[in-house]
Amino acid sequence: MSYDSKIQIHQSQVIIPQHKMPHLLVEQSLKLEGTAKLFGAKNATLVIIISLLLTKGKSTLFNVPALEDTFSIIQLMNHLGVHTEFDIDQNILEVDTTFVQNAQIPFEIMNKCRASFLVMGALLARFNKAEVGLPGGCVIGERPIDYHIKNFEKMGVVFNEEKDILSGSVKELKHRNLLLEYPSVGATENLVLAAVLTEGTTKIINAALEPEVFDFIQVLKKMGAHITIEAPATLCVTGVKELKAIEYSIMYDRLEAGALLLAGAITGGYIDIPQAPAHSMGLFLTKLQEMGHTILIGKNGTGVKIKASKRTHPVTIKTAPYPSFPTDLQAPMTAALVLTQGTSKIQETVFENRLMHIKELIKMGAQAEIENSVAIIRGVQELYGTTVIASDIRASCALVLAGLAAQGTTIVTGIHHWKRGYQNLEKKLQQLGARIDLYE
Ligand code: UD1
Numbered sequence: 001m002s003y004d005s006k007i008q009i010h011q012s013q014v015i016i017p018q019h020k021m022p023h024l025l026v027e028q029s030l031k032l033e034g035t036a037k038l039f040g041a042k043n044a045t046l047v048i049i050i051s052l053l054l055t056k057g058k059s060t061l062f063n064v065p066a067l068e069d070t071f072s073i074i075q076l077m078n079h080l081g082v083h084t085e086f087d088i089d090q091n092i093l094e095v096d097t098t099f100v101q102n103a104q105i106p107f108e109i110m111n112k113c114r115a116s117f118l119v120m121g122a123l124l125a126r127f128n129k130a131e132v133g134l135p136g137g138c139v140i141g142e143r144p145i146d147y148h149i150k151n152f153e154k155m156g157v158v159f160n161e162e163k164d165i166l167s168g169s170v171k172e173l174k175h176r177n178l179l180l181e182y183p184s185v186g187a188t189e190n191l192v193l194a195a196v197l198t199e200g201t202t203k204i205i206n207a208a209l210e211p212e213v214f215d216f217i218q219v220l221k222k223m224g225a226h227i228t229i230e231a232p233a234t235l236c237v238t239g240v241k242e243l244k245a246i247e248y249s250i251m252y253d254r255l256e257a258g259a260l261l262l263a264g265a266i267t268g269g270y271i272d273i274p275q276a277p278a279h280s281m282g283l284f285l286t287k288l289q290e291m292g293h294t295i296l297i298g299k300n301g302t303g304v305k306i307k308a309s310k311r312t313h314p315v316t317i318k319t320a321p322y323p324s325f326p327t328d329l330q331a332p333m334t335a336a337l338v339l340t341q342g343t344s345k346i347q348e349t350v351f352e353n354r355l356m357h358i359k360e361l362i363k364m365g366a367q368a369e370i371e372n373s374v375a376i377i378r379g380v381q382e383l384y385g386t387t388v389i390a391s392d393i394r395a396s397c398a399l400v401l402a403g404l405a406a407q408g409t410t411i412v413t414g415i416h417h418w419k420r421g422y423q424n425l426e427k428k429l430q431q432l433g434a435r436i437d438l439y440e
Helices: 003-011 042-054 068-079 114-127 146-154 185-195 211-223 254-267 282-290 327-337 356-363 393-405 416-421 425-431
Strands: 023-027 033-035 058-062 083-087 092-096 129-133 158-162 165-169 177-179 201-205 226-230 234-238 247-249 270-273 294-297 304-307 316-318 343-347 367-371 374-378 387-389 409-413 435-439
Touching: 023 393, 042 058, 042 068, 042 092, 042 114, 042 185, 042 211, 068 083, 068 092, 068 114, 068 416, 114 129, 114 146, 114 165, 114 185, 146 158, 146 185, 185 201, 185 211, 185 234, 211 226, 211 247, 254 270, 254 282, 254 304, 254 327, 254 393, 254 425, 282 294, 282 327, 316 327, 327 343, 327 356, 327 374, 327 393, 356 367, 356 387, 356 393, 387 393, 393 409, 393 416, 393 425, 393 435, 425 435
Parallel strands: 033 270, 058 247, 177 201, 316 343, 387 409
Antiparallel strands: 023 409, 023 435, 058 092, 083 092, 129 165, 158 165, 201 234, 226 234, 270 304, 294 304, 343 374, 367 374
């Protein structure tokens, strides 16, 4: 089959959504170039907003990304009686927790994002009880909450589940040695929230040590919490009587930085991200180098520049908790690997069911086989625009990246996921030279 006829076949599959279905329209955009700024990290922001429930007073957060998930958590806080003012142009959020009266959150509010369940630890700490709908979030595997529940129970909490509502209550939280079977980010954060006002020292063994967890711990320390780390991964939380309101600037988003660097990589461009937290992006940057791209890191581990190579090499990636390769950059990285000469291997170990973007990339001409949690990618020379569906936040990023390199027009639907995770990333890409538009 000649290339021309192949292009025709693929382009004819582009279906411009009827009834103005929200979508991202991406045209092939080669050699993106320029400097990009970052917003604050979503995964730090959500837990930090919730942690303010442990204080009484007015706090100010800077660098807060205006994302759908941020709005969902703000709605949750407002439901509890918290007063908020969000300047979305300046990314400044003021949160007044003086009058929190309510410890109940209905399913409709809880199920908008998964991080909502972190409210359990905070409400147990403040009120000794909580009644919440079961959490929602991306469709990436079952995403159970058993590690949270088992360890809250060790601290004395009694749970009752009826329909979609989970109630927890305790006379007084007890400090305990808590062991996580797996270093779950959410369970670590929830247990820390429950422990900071609990008398005595709670130990969380095999805790998650993601950079966003550290940012959250920084916030708690600024409030007056006592938290130390014992090697290799035990958080020791010694309860204090009260925590004070704070001012804090959220860390820059390493996942947004990753998306922008990959936009440079996949289009053969040159991109400078002066705020990128390179010190917490180690293995991801190493893999970009292994692919053949030139990576320059700024002084003190802040700032990354990428000068993309035209001839790239295949790599092997295995996702795992920090400091291994982040699961949240697996899908975006896959978009670059489908265009890399040779055979790459991707193993997803954090979430089952998180290779759904690959089926969409195959629609664009990628060659890949998936067996259980492993994908074997055989690099192709071209991708072709078509209509694809984003199944989660990071899949939406992968499909946009693929669209930048694909011949013709790519339509990405399921863009509520994009808006949950990236603030105006399409505009940042436009400024770097991308032809991309968001239609809502
Ligand atoms: C957080 C991040 C998400 C990231 C993930 C892993 C936020 C808001 N989200 O999600 O972007 O992809 O960390 O880095 O910070 N598990 C259980 N039982 C539990 C809890 C988790 O089996 O009680 C499993 C999960 O199904 C998953 C694994 O543990 O397979 C890791 O999940 P976890 O680290 O808890 O992810 P989240 O906190 O939901």
